[in-house]
Amino acid sequence: MNLADHYDNLYQNSIDEIRTEGCKTDPLIKSPTDNRFGVTLLIRPPILVKKRIEIFLKELKNIDNQQYYYPLSDIHITVMSIISCANGFELKNISIPDYMRIIEKSIQDVGKFRIKFKGITASTSTIMIQGFYGEILNTFRNNLRINFQKSHLEQTIDKRYSIKTGHSTVVRFQNKLEQENNFLEALEKYKDFDFGEFDVNWVELVFNDWYQRKEHVRILSYFDI
Numbered sequence: 001m002n003l004a005d006h007y008d009n010l011y012q013n014s015i016d017e018i019r020t021e022g023c024k025t026d027p028l029i030k031s032p033t034d035n036r037f038g039v040t041l042l043i044r045p046p047i048l049v050k051k052r053i054e055i056f057l058k059e060l061k062n063i064d065n066q067q068y069y070y071p072l073s074d075i076h077i078t079v080m081s082i083i084s085c086a087n088g089f090e091l092k093n094i095s096i097p098d099y100m101r102i103i104e105k106s107i108q109d110v111g112k113f114r115i116k117f118k119g120i121t122a123s124t125s126t127i128m129i130q131g132f133y134g135e136i137l138n139t140f141r142n143n144l145r146i147n148f149q150k151s152h153l154e155q156t157i158d159k160r161y162s163i164k165t166g167h168s169t170v171v172r173f174q175n176k177l178e179q180e181n182n183f184l185e186a187l188e189k190y191k192d193f194d195f196g197e198f199d200v201n202w203v204e205l206v207f208n209d210w211y212q213r214k215e216h217v218r219i220l221s222y223f224d225i
Contacts, residue, residue: 007121038085050194106143117195131166
């Protein structure tokens with residue numbers, strides 16, 4: 001898949017739909033009864049990259065502060081959603097060491113790789129930073145798919161969708177856009193902005209809520225690459 005074309009098509013189609021029908025809001029962001037939890041393998045970009053993202057988010061906040069902007073602590077790239085967030089999921093129902101062994105096996109022939117954050121894309125409900133990477137991440141993901149499918153462990157890999165990108169969600173719409181034109185103009189300004197490039201030296205296994213909020217995330221293990 002050509003990532004640049006994929007991101008661009010997603011952006012153009014989503015912006016067109018937002019202009020004609022408005023954005024789609026997430027009613028659960030502020031819900032105290034949201035009990036969706038899961039297990040995710042993820043990458044966290046370094047602080048210098050996140051600081052550049054913060055500049056972008058501050059500009060959007062100045063236009064519309066009624067949306068959900070990810071704090072720097074929560075910004076991440078999903079390598080694989082091992083167990084998709086579901087109501088009532090609890091860690092006590094699975095054996096973490098068994099999951100760790102499969103991840104360790106899957107990462108054995110995976111070398112260090114780089115991710116470049118350049119430009120933004122969008123859905124009708126989110127704004128995302130575009131991540132570009134080489135075949136090593138695809139190899140890692142395929143190893144995880146194969147090894148988990150061979151196991152008898154609970155997992156939902158590819159059940160919702162097959163992950164094929166390296167984006168990072170940084171905004172979720174929780175209200176209708178009051179200054180839509182100004183907001184979309186600001187997005188266009190950052191369409192090809194260079195947020196930075198970084199080496200991936202480790203990945204993180206976490207127990208998380210739907211939004212990867214720091215206060216709800218429990219780190220289960222780190223895996224060096």
